[in-house]
Amino acid sequence: MAKKKLKIIVAKPGLDGHDRGAKLLCRIFAEAGMEVVYTGLRQTPEMIVEAALQEDADVVGLSSLSGVHNYFFPRVVSLLKEKDMADVLVVGGGIIPDEDVSSLKAAGVAEIFGPGTRTDEIVQYIEGNVAG
Amino acid sequence: MPSELARQVLDGSPRALARVITWVENDDPRAVECLEILYPHMGRAHILGLTGSPGAGKSSLTDQLTHHFRNAGKTVGIVAVDPSSPFTGGALLGDRIRMSRHAGDPGVFIRSMATRGFLGGLAQTTDNVVKAMDAAGKDVVIVETVGVGQDEIDIMRIADTICLILAPGYGDIIQSMKAGVMEIADIYVINKSDHAGADQLYTEVNSRILQDSQIRKRDREPPPVVKTVATEKRGIDDLMAAIESCRCQLKESGALLEKRRERIRQQTFQMIQFALFQLLEKELAQNGRLDRLVDAIIEKKENPYQAMREIVDEFIKVPAG
Ligand SMILES: Nc1nc2c(ncn2[C@@H]2O[C@H](COP(=O)(O)OP(=O)(O)O)[C@@H](O)[C@H]2O)c(=O)[nH]1
Numbered sequence: 001m002a003k004k005k006l007k008i009i010v011a012k013p014g015l016d017g018h019d020r021g022a023k024l025l026c027r028i029f030a031e032a033g034m035e036v037v038y039t040g041l042r043q044t045p046e047m048i049v050e051a052a053l054q055e056d057a058d059v060v061g062l063s064s065l066s067g068v069h070n071y072f073f074p075r076v077v078s079l080l081k082e083k084d085m086a087d088v089l090v091v092g093g094g095i096i097p098d099e100d101v102s103s104l105k106a107a108g109v110a111e112i113f114g115p116g117t118r119t120d121e122i123v124q125y126i127e128g129n130v131a132g
Numbered sequence: 133m134p135s136e137l138a139r140q141v142l143d144g145s146p147r148a149l150a151r152v153i154t155w156v157e158n159d160d161p162r163a164v165e166c167l168e169i170l171y172p173h174m175g176r177a178h179i180l181g182l183t184g185s186p187g188a189g190k191s192s193l194t195d196q197l198t199h200h201f202r203n204a205g206k207t208v209g210i211v212a213v214d215p216s217s218p219f220t221g222g223a224l225l226g227d228r229i230r231m232s233r234h235a236g237d238p239g240v241f242i243r244s245m246a247t248r249g250f251l252g253g254l255a256q257t258t259d260n261v262v263k264a265m266d267a268a269g270k271d272v273v274i275v276e277t278v279g280v281g282q283d284e285i286d287i288m289r290i291a292d293t294i295c296l297i298l299a300p301g302y303g304d305i306i307q308s309m310k311a312g313v314m315e316i317a318d319i320y321v322i323n324k325s326d327h328a329g330a331d332q333l334y335t336e337v338n339s340r341i342l343q344d345s346q347i348r349k350r351d352r353e354p355p356p357v358v359k360t361v362a363t364e365k366r367g368i369d370d371l372m373a374a375i376e377s378c379r380c381q382l383k384e385s386g387a388l389l390e391k392r393r394e395r396i397r398q399q400t401f402q403m404i405q406f407a408l409f410q411l412l413e414k415e416l417a418q419n420g421r422l423d424r425l426v427d428a429i430i431e432k433k434e435n436p437y438q439a440m441r442e443i444v445d446e447f448i449k450v451p452a453g
């Protein structure tokens with residue numbers, strides 16, 4: 001049996017048109033040996049969760065720059081639960097104020113990575129926390 | 133439970149379908165158990181292959197075609213294959229970006245797939261993914277893949293209808309002719325017809341097809357060449373018409389049945405071959421027998437030809453008569 005590959009959806013919720021950061025993360029994850037599905041700009045939580053379902057993803061990585069994280073991130077988590085996909089690891093990044101982090105975590109986002117986080121740390125976290 | 137999951141696939145659960153596909157990709161033994169149950173429900177979908185250089189517009193065209201099929205009331209499965217990095221094993225799968233508008237449509241199921249280096253072969257694995265979608269009731273399954281190398285050409289053989297997507301400025305067309313990609317196409321698409329050089333490409337392809345028809349006799353009409361602009365929906369009606377006419381021709385001439393028969397023959401044989409290979413590999417690896425054999429061959433105490441014969445004789449008994 002082939003070794004299972006980590007499959008990660010990288011999504012960019014919200015309306016802003018900047019995805020250089022998200023694309024960079026895609027490359028970093030691919031370099032780390034993951035299979036990375038990039039869904040593009042302006043994704044709704046519904047679209048992201050549908051992609052995660054069809055791709056049978058292990059991880060959903062959300063990147064937000066436009067301040068929509070407080071609505072979008074928890075919404076993705078709860079939709080995943082609804083679809084019986086609670087074991088999918090949800091992580092977030094981008095521009096997220098410190099004071100929002102604890103409420104996001106309480107809502108089920110596993111970890112939040114700020115702009116300064118070292119990329120190998122992100123990779124390590126994901127590899128260490130993904131459901132077996 | 134594989135049998136339970138297979139039943140859910142037949143009931144139309146996208147989650148079950150997604151998991152079966154994962155098992156197929158992972159060479160998980162449960163995949164075969166599922167496929168066995170799904171088998172009676174396979175063979176209904178029209179399998180459409182789109183191949184061509186990266187950037188030629190395959191995903192954009194897949195999106196357009198999907199839109200058309202949906203308008204005609206047909207459900208669509210999409211398998212988008214992209215290369216894995218041979219160095220890291222990772223892959224960037226970006227085809228969904230162009231298909232965003234179908235994201236909320238329960239009649240469309242999109243799966244991205246990395247080429248990995250599957251033990252049983254890329255074509256075989258892709259074929260099983262396509263078959264799972266077929267059994268799940270998709271009317272049309274579109275396979276998108278980069279048209280380079282033997283592996284990719286093998287993938288295309290699983291399609292009923294193959295579209296070769298060309299675009300001005302994308303890859304050396306003469307090169308792909310050499311690689312045998314030109315020969316397998318049922319329909320040629322000149323995408324990005326809004327770009328300079330499209331007319332010249334159109335002329336080149338047409339004269340090549342004319343040449344081909346003079347060199348060797350084909351038992352069917354020369355393949356049509358269709359111009360499209362995927363980003364502006366131009367030429368999509370023409371492409372749909374060409375696909376439909378190709379499909380009708382296949383069906384009416386009996387060529388579809390023949391094509392599928394040949395495919396089943398090859399696949400069945402390949403599966404047997406692969407299963408035997410795995411069994412033997414396991415046997416020979418046990419107690420380091422293969423290593424000792426290799427040592428003996430290197431030291432010229434044995435020769436590989438005799439070793440091959442002895443091993444085949446040892447493990448495979450063909451009854452006389
Ligand atoms: N101008 C123009 N651009 C196109 C056309 N079709 C696709 N593109 C663009 O070409 C790029 C690659 O398209 P994509 O469908 O991803 O190609 P693929 O790699 O073959 O799947 C994208 O930026 C598309 O928007 C077309 O007919 N005309």
Ligand SMILES: [Mg+2]
Binds near residue numbers: 226
């Ligand atoms: Mg593509």
